[in-house]
Amino acid sequence: MIASDLDGTLLRNDGTLSPRTLRALRTAEDAGTEIVIVTARPPRFVDRLAEAAGLVGTAVCSNGALVYDIAARTVVSSRVLPLTTARRVATALAAAVPEVGFALETGNQVLYEPAYRLRMSEDVGAELPVPTLADLWLTEAPVTKLLVWSDRLDADTLLAAARPGAGDEVQLTHSGGRGLLEISAPGVTKAGTLEMLCAARGIDATEVIAFGDMPNDLTVLTWAGTGYAMANAHPAVLAAVAAHTATNEEDGVADVIERLFAGQVRPAAAV
Missing domain, CATH: 3.40.50.1000 (HAD superfamily/HAD-like)
Incomplete structure (x- = not known):
C-alpha cells in the first residue's frame, strides 16, 4: 500500500x-x-x-x-467528535487563548461563528454561518472536527497554547494552515x-x-x-x-x- x-x-x-x-x-x-x-x-x-x-x-x-x-x-x-465534548473544549480554549474563533467540520459543511473569519476558496458553497457561538452547539450534524482559528498566532503557537486546556478529551493537531488548529475525537x-x-x-x-x-x-x-x-x-x-x-x-x-x-x-x- x-x-x-x-x-x-x-x-x-x-x-x-x-x-x-x-x-x-x-x-x-x-x-x-x-x-x-x-x-x-x-x-x-x-x-x-x-x-x-x-x-x-x-x-x-x-x-x-x-x-x-x-x-x-x-x-x-x-469516528465523530461528540458535540458536548467539542463545546467543553471550546470553552476551555476560549479562556486559555483569547480572541480565537470556532467552526465545526461535518464532512459536508463548515459551520462557523462570527469570530471564525478564516475563509477558504475551496469551501465556497459549503460554509454556513451561525449568528453566535452558542448557535454553533445546536447543530444536529455529526461533527468530524472542531476548528480553532487565530488571526494573530501561527499554528504551532496555537497548538502549544491550546494543549493544556484541551486535556485528554480530544486529539489536537494541525496541517499547516495559518493559525488553524484541528481537533478530533480522542484517539482519532x-x-x-x-x-x-x-x-x-x-x-x-x-x-x-x-x-x-x-x-x-x-x-x-x-x-x-x-x-x-x-x-x-x-x-x-x-x-x-x-x-x-x-x-x-x-x-x-x-x-x-x-x-x-x-x-x-x-x-x-x-x-
Missing part, C-alpha cells in the same frame, strides 16, 4: 496533481499496489480532486475521522484509522509506504514501514522522519514511486 497526504505532498502548490505523479500512481496500481489518500481534507474536497484526476479507491479523510469510498462517494466508517489519528484499514485488508505496516509534510502526518510516517517526509515539510517532520524525498513541486512522491518500481528503492532504514 502507498498512503499519501494531499496538500504539500501529492498535490502541487496550485492544488493540482501533476501528469508525472498521476502516471506514477497508475504504475503502482497496475503492479497491484493500493493507493490510499490520507488527508485532513473532507470528502467534498476529495470528490473535486477525483473528478479532475480520475482518482478512485479509498481515502482516510478529516485526519482519520472518516473512511471514504471515492468511487461510490460514500462514507464507509466514521491518520495512522490509527489507516492501521484499521490495513488490518481489514491483511496488510502489515511493513508493507506500507507513506508520504507527508505536516505534523498531522507524523503518526502515519512513523507507523508505516517506510515513511518519507517531503523536502518542503514542517521542520518537526523533517527532524522526526529519516527518509526524505523532493518537494511536492518537484513531484517527490512520483520520484520515489518511479524508483521503487524500477527496483531502485530500499526501505527507509536502509536508505
Whole structure:
C-alpha cells in the first residue's frame, strides 16, 4: 500500500496533481499496489480532486475521522467528535487563548461563528454561518472536527497554547494552515484509522509506504514501514522522519514511486 497526504505532498502548490505523479500512481496500481489518500481534507474536497484526476479507491479523510469510498462517494466508517465534548473544549480554549474563533467540520459543511473569519476558496458553497457561538452547539450534524482559528498566532503557537486546556478529551493537531488548529475525537489519528484499514485488508505496516509534510502526518510516517517526509515539510517532520524525498513541486512522491518500481528503492532504514 502507498498512503499519501494531499496538500504539500501529492498535490502541487496550485492544488493540482501533476501528469508525472498521476502516471506514477497508475504504475503502482497496475503492479497491484493500493493507493490510499490520507488527508485532513473532507470528502467534498476529495470528490473535486477525483473528478479532475480520475482518482478512485479509498481515502482516510478529516485526519482519520472518516473512511471514504471515492468511487461510490460514500462514507464507509466514521469516528465523530461528540458535540458536548467539542463545546467543553471550546470553552476551555476560549479562556486559555483569547480572541480565537470556532467552526465545526461535518464532512459536508463548515459551520462557523462570527469570530471564525478564516475563509477558504475551496469551501465556497459549503460554509454556513451561525449568528453566535452558542448557535454553533445546536447543530444536529455529526461533527468530524472542531476548528480553532487565530488571526494573530501561527499554528504551532496555537497548538502549544491550546494543549493544556484541551486535556485528554480530544486529539489536537494541525496541517499547516495559518493559525488553524484541528481537533478530533480522542484517539482519532491518520495512522490509527489507516492501521484499521490495513488490518481489514491483511496488510502489515511493513508493507506500507507513506508520504507527508505536516505534523498531522507524523503518526502515519512513523507507523508505516517506510515513511518519507517531503523536502518542503514542517521542520518537526523533517527532524522526526529519516527518509526524505523532493518537494511536492518537484513531484517527490512520483520520484520515489518511479524508483521503487524500477527496483531502485530500499526501505527507509536502509536508505
